[in-house]
Amino acid sequence: MNIPVQNCSSCAACVNACARNAITMQLDAEGFYRPVIDAEKCVKCGMCERVCPWNKPVENPNAADVSPKTVAAYAKNESVRLQSSSGGIFTVLAERILDDGGVVVGVAQLGKAHFGHIVVVNKAELSRLRGSKYVQADVGLVYQKIRSLLKAGRKVLFSGTPCQVAGLYAVLGNAATSADLFTVDVVCHGSPSVKVFEKYVAEIEKDKSALVNSTRFRDKRNGWRLFSMTSSLNTISGDCFQFSKTLREDKFMRVFLQNICLNTSCADCHYGKLPRIADITLGDYWNIAQVHPEMDDNKGTSVVLLNTAHSRGLFDSITDKVVQCESSVDAAIAGNPCIVRSSKQHPKRVEFFSNLDKYALDLLVKMYCPYPTIVKKLYYRLREVLGKIKRMGKMYISNLTIK
Numbered sequence: 001m002n003i004p005v006q007n008c009s010s011c012a013a014c015v016n017a018c019a020r021n022a023i024t025m026q027l028d029a030e031g032f033y034r035p036v037i038d039a040e041k042c043v044k045c046g047m048c049e050r051v052c053p054w055n056k057p058v059e060n061p062n063a064a065d066v067s068p069k070t071v072a073a074y075a076k077n078e079s080v081r082l083q084s085s086s087g088g089i090f091t092v093l094a095e096r097i098l099d100d101g102g103v104v105v106g107v108a109q110l111g112k113a114h115f116g117h118i119v120v121v122n123k124a125e126l127s128r129l130r131g132s133k134y135v136q137a138d139v140g141l142v143y144q145k146i147r148s149l150l151k152a153g154r155k156v157l158f159s160g161t162p163c164q165v166a167g168l169y170a171v172l173g174n175a176a177t178s179a180d181l182f183t184v185d186v187v188c189h190g191s192p193s194v195k196v197f198e199k200y201v202a203e204i205e206k207d208k209s210a211l212v213n214s215t216r217f218r219d220k221r222n223g224w225r226l227f228s229m230t231s232s233l234n235t236i237s238g239d240c241f242q243f244s245k246t247l248r249e250d251k252f253m254r255v256f257l258q259n260i261c262l263n264t265s266c267a268d269c270h271y272g273k274l275p276r277i278a279d280i281t282l283g284d285y286w287n288i289a290q291v292h293p294e295m296d297d298n299k300g301t302s303v304v305l306l307n308t309a310h311s312r313g314l315f316d317s318i319t320d321k322v323v324q325c326e327s328s329v330d331a332a333i334a335g336n337p338c339i340v341r342s343s344k345q346h347p348k349r350v351e352f353f354s355n356l357d358k359y360a361l362d363l364l365v366k367m368y369c370p371y372p373t374i375v376k377k378l379y380y381r382l383r384e385v386l387g388k389i390k391r392m393g394k395m396y397i398s399n400l401t402i403k
């Protein structure tokens with residue numbers, strides 16, 4: 001039995017709202033989490049349909065701004081910044097909440113192709129949430145846990161995709177306005193299929209005759225812009241090694257960034273818009289070199305949208321831990337259109353998934369998302385070098401002006 005919903009976002013609000021525990025999330029044929037109802041347990045109360053944020057869009061309960069306060073920022077702690085996807089602002093916010101006796105909820109790697117929300121209560125565990133995992137997350141029953149934590153008077157920082165933030169609000173109802181709840185959404189390009197990532201991991205294991213135990217999706221070994229996908233592997237004899245490819249050469253990043261393996265909901269996302277659904281929105285400030293060159297050293301700079309009054313107080317309390325400058329939402333959107341719009345679905349998505357079990361990922365990439373030609377690669381390289389020279393020139397001039 002299915003819940004009647006077009007393009008389910010896999011937010012799991014229905015699972016968390018069902019008083020009979022009659023719904024579980026299971027992977028469908030394409031590798032996306034879908035609610036499956038146990039007809040034996042279901043009493044047909046209709047709660048799952050009523051709570052579904054995809055059937056009835058949810059708004060930010062804290063009166064978010066259409067023109068949010070926008071800053072470009074990064075963590076002063078260099079090690080945190082380098083381990084994070086963008087500027088490491090998520091960790092600084094999370095540490096603040098933990099210092100106040102609260103808990104932090106975000107996405108961790110739970111298995112080689114299993115990613116899901118966990119509740120973190122101390123700083124040692126925070127590293128598990130750090131960094132983007134570009135695979136659809138298993139929400140589990142985390143919204144129920146958050147409801148109990150808020151009832152018990154704990155401060156909670158929840159982070160996830162915008163559709164997961166909407167799912168949380170839908171389950172919490174009036175409790176979503178609690179002064180103890182802070183929400184963070186990521187600027188979201190879309191959620192890739194778990195099955196495609198499983199295939200990617202299995203192919204690496206076969207090629208390298210070793211087992212993958214973890215993946216870093218945003219390894220900054222070549223800088224923030226040219227980030228790498230890095231897998232850590234173990235051989236049968238116990239040796240550990242890493243396998244790493246830049247975003248331009250890695251086959252998983254190729255299919256992800258070409259929008260061919262995303263959930264169908266992502267092409268019609270209800271939450272890629274202003275006002276944003278969460279209190280705070282975090283993303284990459286990709287055009288920082290053009291807008292605020294003094295904030296760019298290719299180690300990662302975040303765009304931070306402070307959407308509600310509630311969130312501005314929290315951000316003010318971490319200003320001694322971050323380097324920041326005031327910016328504008330329009331400038332951020334110019335370099336990051338997913339703040340206000342959905343990714344366009346690849347025209348061959350259906351064909352790609354129907355061939356997923358038949359062919360290796362390398363071949364699927366050749367068939368549907370071929371790598372750029374040498375001429376295009378040279379053009380990209382030239383653009384990069386010119387950008388670097390321009391940035392260095394601007395930095396030199398601004399240093400002269402300061403002196």
Ligand SMILES: Cc1cc2nc3c(=O)[nH]c(=O)nc-3n(C[C@H](O)[C@H](O)[C@H](O)COP(=O)(O)OP(=O)(O)OC[C@H]3O[C@@H](n4cnc5c(N)ncnc54)[C@H](O)[C@@H]3O)c2cc1C
Nearest residue numbers: 084085086087088089090106107130131133159189283284
């Ligand atoms: C699926 C996905 C798509 C994204 N698309 C874009 C984009 O198009 N443009 C852009 O600017 N930024 C995008 N981001 C956000 C960006 O990659 C950074 O996560 C963000 O800038 C925060 O970086 P940070 O350095 O502050 O903290 P980090 O420590 O890097 O951020 C980690 C946070 O991301 C959350 N997270 C990690 N993986 C997932 C997941 N699978 N599902 C839900 N939440 C997750 C964690 O809970 C944690 O709060 C995307 C993130 C994800 C997960």
Ligand code: SF4
Nearest residue numbers: 008009011012014052
């Ligand atoms: S969108 Fe969320 S609430 Fe609606 S059916 Fe899908 S998982 Fe359930």
Ligand code: SF4
Nearest residue numbers: 162163188190266269
């Ligand atoms: S693009 Fe929208 S629907 Fe897709 S994961 Fe992101 S927030 Fe959810």
